[in-house]
Amino acid sequence: MKTILCIDDEPRMLDLLTLYLEPLFNCRAMSSIQEALHFLEEEHVDLVLLDIMMPEMDGWQVCQEIRKFWDVPIIMLTAKGEHADIVKGLNLGADDYVLKPFDEEELLARIHAVLRRTISEEKVINFEGLCLDRESFEVYFQHKAIPLTPKEFAMLALFLDYQNRAFSREHLIHAVWGYDVTIEDRTIDSHVRNLREKLRKSGFPADDYLQTVWGIGYKWHKSAKRKQMEHKS
Numbered sequence: 001m002k003t004i005l006c007i008d009d010e011p012r013m014l015d016l017l018t019l020y021l022e023p024l025f026n027c028r029a030m031s032s033i034q035e036a037l038h039f040l041e042e043e044h045v046d047l048v049l050l051d052i053m054m055p056e057m058d059g060w061q062v063c064q065e066i067r068k069f070w071d072v073p074i075i076m077l078t079a080k081g082e083h084a085d086i087v088k089g090l091n092l093g094a095d096d097y098v099l100k101p102f103d104e105e106e107l108l109a110r111i112h113a114v115l116r117r118t119i120s121e122e123k124v125i126n127f128e129g130l131c132l133d134r135e136s137f138e139v140y141f142q143h144k145a146i147p148l149t150p151k152e153f154a155m156l157a158l159f160l161d162y163q164n165r166a167f168s169r170e171h172l173i174h175a176v177w178g179y180d181v182t183i184e185d186r187t188i189d190s191h192v193r194n195l196r197e198k199l200r201k202s203g204f205p206a207d208d209y210l211q212t213v214w215g216i217g218y219k220w221h222k223s224a225k226r227k228q229m230e231h232k233s
Contacts, residue, residue: 001026002046002115007062008077009054016074017049020104024165033057037065045072047115050080052089056068060092067093073114077102092135101190109174125160132157141202151176152195159220160208166219192218 003026008018014029021027030036030046033056038160039045046067052059076089076097095114098107108212125132131140137153139146148156154176158167167175169185177183192210199206209223 003028003038003044004028004049004111005030005039005045006049007031007033007054007055007059008049008051010051013077017107020107023112024108024162025111033062036062040066040070040072047071047075047111049077049111050073050094052076052085063089063092063094064201072085073118075110075114103170104210105171106174109171112158112162112175114159127160127163128209129198132160141199141204144202146198146202146204148195148198151191152198155191157193159218163220163222166213166216168170168217172217188217 001024004021006021007013008017008029009031011031014115016032018027018029025046028039028043030039033054035079035168040048048061050059052101057065059076059078062129066072066074073091073095077100078085078089078097079100089097096110098110107229114149116181123134125134129142132153133139134157137150139148139153139156155172158172158175172173173186192212196206196210197212209221209225211219213219
């Protein structure tokens with residue numbers, strides 16, 4: 001499970017972030033900047049959520065301090081929506097920003113997007129004979145190529161990265177298309193249908209894994225057989 005370090009001087013905000021993140025991540029919430037920097041020295045962190053407005057040291061200064069020693073992805077949390085503030089954070093080394101107040105879907109989608117961009121150890125994902133290669137943007141099943149569109153490829157990569165995680169249609173829109181486009185839910189349904197069909201044609205049992213979660217959206221289901229194999233290993 002990936003570890004996310006949340007740095008904010010407001011206890012209520014830290015409680016809210018923990019509530020949103022704990023089901024999916026190991027969330028470490030800290031209000032002290034020095035404590036947070038010490039934690040980075042001692043422990044592995046996959047992503048930092050960093051508030052800008054803090055009394056001890058502002059988020060921009062903390063971002064600079066982190067960048068001196070670590071390449072960990074940073075998402076800035078800010079109540080400021082001014083273009084100059086956003087650009088300043090990105091120029092100082094932040095990977096993304098989230099404006100307060102935010103909802104759970106947007107926060108999680110941005111976290112997943114940043115983590116996907118920074119994955120280095122999993123250039124190739126293998127699952128039950130299905131192979132997804134991030135560098136070549138190719139997908140194979142038992143060495144047979146499956147022609148996917150860029151959106152289908154991004155969606156499959158997301159499902160394989162977060163198996164058993166149920167994604168709402170809104171989350172998939174944000175994660176695959178971004179935030180500056182207007183996409184209807186049925187577009188997601190159409191892409192999932194096409195993805196299933198292409199996987200089926202290759203011989204991969206798509207219906208066993210790419211499942212509809214009624215009232216929510218879709219998820220990639222890890223089979224019981226696979227879980228048992230992993231448990232034995």
